Amino acid sequence: MHVLKRSPDLTDPLAPYLDVDRTRVEHECWVIGHMVAGLDGTAAVQGKVGPLSTGPDQSLFRRMRRIADIVMVGAETVRRERYGVARLDAQARAARTSAGRPATPPVAVVSRSLDLDWTARIFTDSPDHARTHVITCAASDPGRRARAAEVAEVIVAGDDRVEPAEAFAALAARGHRVVLCEGGPTWLGEIVAADRLDELCLSISPLIGGDPLPVCVNPVGAGIAEFELEGVAAEDSTLFLRYEKKQKAGEPNE
Template identity: 40%
Template sequence: MRSVWPPSPAGTELSDEDLELVYGYPEDLRGPFVQVNFVASADGAVAVEELSKGLSHPADRRVFLLGRDLADVILVGGGTVRTENYRGARTNAVRAARRARLGLAPAPPIAVVTRTATLDPAGPLFTDTRVPPLVVTTSRAETGALAEAGADVLVAGEDDVDLPRALAMLAERGLRRVDCEGGPGLFAQLIADDLVDQLCLSVAPLLIGGAASRIAAGPAAAVPRRLDLASVLVEDGFTLLRYRRGRG
């Protein structure tokens, strides 16, 4: 993997340490910093046969796992948890050493945003994990079975999840580095609430067609949100774009 923006010497391959500098969170955060991580085809599809793994590549996977390694918490929508059959975040000796060096917990929790809390307490999110998941939901949701399965339930809203409030609650727990892995509905709501600080978008050199969803599908922003291009990495035809919240 090499960088074309900012430009690096021709042929220079980026090391893991280089990527940490590229994708690292700002230091001394006092509030939440939300990074959103997506892969899409060249024609904008976010899935092949309803799963994102059909678009993935080792380069994209490397950045995806790095995003997890650098984060305090992984934020994901309930629909994505069910479709992708989420389990707890994994690690290995190298990745655990990186997190320890950065002063982070051994593994980040998964925080699921779900208005109804319709999750399977016998699913791998609860049974195949190193740390209990957080369920970010509403006061109307039935959460007793999830709490019994070990979930830490955060109530942020009555009828719908109040995302600013939810992120503030996570920040109060020291979970400020937020790595959002989708899905499109959650991303759209983050955009509408003007909560996105960074977008990491991997573009796969594939054409999918059909009726696959775009990376954001839901409420629109009151006005378009300006992003600044922060980096462009390439490998094997895949383009890994990183955008930061615009300064203007």
Template identity: 40%
Template sequence: MSDPAIGRLHPLPAADALTDGDLTALYDDPRRAPWVRVNFVSSLDGAATVQGLSAGLGGDADHRVFDLLRRLCDVVVVGAGTVRAEGYGAMRVDRAAQRAREGAGLAAHPVFAIVSAHLELDPGSAVFTDAPVRPLVVTTEAAPRRQREALAAVADVLVCGVDRVDPAAMVAALADRGLARIHCEGGPHLFADLIAAGVVDELCLTVSPLLVAGTASRIAAGATPDVPLELELAHVLNADGTLLLRYVRP
């Protein structure tokens, strides 16, 4: 199957049928280190899921950019609830992505960092047993000690916070390990915590041309920042009515 056509609407001049190289150039410009990018998809009416999963919102263009963004990071950060709900396996990219990453001076695969305050994770799952790179588990001092020890056999456990994961401490701990390009794929509660901590540098938001209604959650739900975080528009891409928006922190 050929790649879905993606064109640029902003900034001008507009462009049609962007190549993977064009798209990589549009997204590959972190302005400082560490750099925290968050990637989400939403319906026109603000739903983050369809029947409980984000997969019902993302089309071919969203999947194409989703895969490209994994080529550009050191670490993919995901909340444990999203790992379970969305059926994540090991963090493994295909051979083309491996070659692109290695050509850019990155490791063949990004590190997978799972955020879990209570460590409700199975050490025997493919997330750990099939991982090409030893994963990370980001947790708290209050996490169950026995479960922490079990996970330490299959992952490096980072303690970042007392009873809640401290996003700023997590970003600092990842940067200390040389993982400065941080790419977060959700979920909504982790995103809200990142916003409240003021550590979000970029949001890549796909707006799907669907109206969902119902009781689906927003892309960020939970913690509230003292002051809303202002971002500026970097680009707008279009693929048959699906908008791919990129906002960055000034």
């Protein structure tokens, strides 16, 4: 064990995240999970993430989208949080366009039921360069799928359920090589169970007493996934941890 010593303040809190080489892909794209938890591991307070997220966490959350080719989120989070499209400040948009990337990343919603409000801003406000995606499975209702296709780009990835590997292959085929998953815990659990979470950026908020919902819900029968600590930062009482998937001997990231 060792004590972490305080270093000079970062001029840009995103800097440690921008520095990561995400081209070391084991599969066709690199998948980041970005979550906030209370000290007791809770992922929400009365069904919302807002009360859990401190000012420094909200600031990093907004900035992280600069890194993403696409932002991915489970349908229940979209319904509960009334998710909108990804917005970036002028500096982040300029940095992306000067690197030859679209000014903002699209958002991809994962859903089997397709029980979504197609008049919501996440669908009506998405710009042409970042049209919202809906990722579903073949068992979803064909009528709802047709309705989704009027307002979003629809990807079918899996038969009875969305298979993470098929979803990531479809996104990579569209040029999305860095996928930023903003939850929720159920969809993140599916990604981990499929052994596809490359990086976890976890903010620890200094409070206890939220909902009995962990940041990652492991599907029944899922094994243990192991990670290695790659970065630690703090602002006020919020802790920012960055983990990467533990590599097995012989894998490309070694």
